[in-house]
Amino acid sequence: DTAVSQTPKYLVTQMGNDKSIKCEQNLGHDTMYWYKQDSKKFLKIMFSYNNKELIINETVPNRFSPKSPDKAHLNLHINSLELGDSAVYFCASSQEGTPYNSPLHFGNGTRLTVT
Amino acid sequence: QQPVQSPQAVILREGEDAVINCSSSKALYSVHWYRQKHGEAPVFLMILLKGGEQKGHEKISASFNEKKQQSSLYLTASQLSYSGTYFCGTGLLYGGSQGNLIFGKGTKLSVKP
Numbered sequence: 001d002t003a004v005s006q007t008p009k010y011l012v013t014q015m016g017n018d019k020s021i022k023c024e025q026n027l028g029h030d031t032m033y034w035y036k037q038d039s040k041k042f043l044k045i046m047f048s049y050n051n052k053e054l055i056i057n058e059t060v061p062n063r064f065s066p067k068s069p070d071k072a073h074l075n076l077h078i079n080s081l082e083l084g085d086s087a088v089y090f091c092a093s094s095q096e097g098t099p100y101n102s103p104l105h106f107g108n109g110t111r112l113t114v115t
Numbered sequence: 116q117q118p119v120q121s122p123q124a125v126i127l128r129e130g131e132d133a134v135i136n137c138s139s140s141k142a143l144y145s146v147h148w149y150r151q152k153h154g155e156a157p158v159f160l161m162i163l164l165k166g167g168e169q170k171g172h173e174k175i176s177a178s179f180n181e182k183k184q185q186s187s188l189y190l191t192a193s194q195l196s197y198s199g200t201y202f203c204g205t206g207l208l209y210g211g212s213q214g215n216l217i218f219g220k221g222t223k224l225s226v227k228p
Contacts, residue, residue, distance in 0.1 A: 033215075041200060043157070043218040090156060100145045100206035101164055104216070106156035 006107035021076045023091030032074035033092040120219035137203030138185040146186040147204040
């Protein structure tokens with residue numbers, strides 16, 4: 001019974017390619033997120049979606065676009081991949097609209113390597 | 116806005132205690148604590164919402180000093196399973212961060228036999 005699942009676990013691709021990472025949660029949570037963890041382990045919020053609406057969009061390049069077909073899914077599309085995009089991307093969800101008082105549940109991460 | 120965690124790393128022997136601190140330059144509404152083992156996802160430990168609040172989770176507890184804008188995580192009688200990187204995530208009281216948690220850089224805890 002995986003709560004937050006994301007695929008693929010590993011993604012190796014060349015510069016300039018376009019790729020997608022999928023995320024699904026079966027917790028019935030209202031909000032889903034994408035976090036990027038760089039080589040120094042810094043966790044940075046990229047996007048959050050609440051009831052299919054983008055409510056927060058941090059200053060990430062517009063090559064990154066979240067897409068949510070429904071409340072349980074939030075996919076991440078990345079166009080024209082660059083070397084600096086190499087990182088671990090975590091999907092997460094929380095019960096309420098803000099994680100201030102609601103725990104974040106993370107997926108197992110997707111390690112993206114751009115060569 | 117990023118909270119500062121200290122120490123950056125700590126090495127313990129089984130059974131020893133440790134304290135990890137998280138300090139913010141901004142007024143806080145909440146503090147979260149997560150543990151991440153190597154190659155795995157961060158796992159939620161606890162949330163502290165009120166100034167002066169303390170919580171316990173087995174032998175791991177935490178306090179939140181609202182006035183000092185800081186939180187501390189206490190690990191007592193450490194076990195090998197406590198090894199990992201501990202992150203605090205802060206929710207700002209006034210604006211900023213657009214409702215998201217801001218994570219510290221983490222504290223790497225290693226427990227040796």
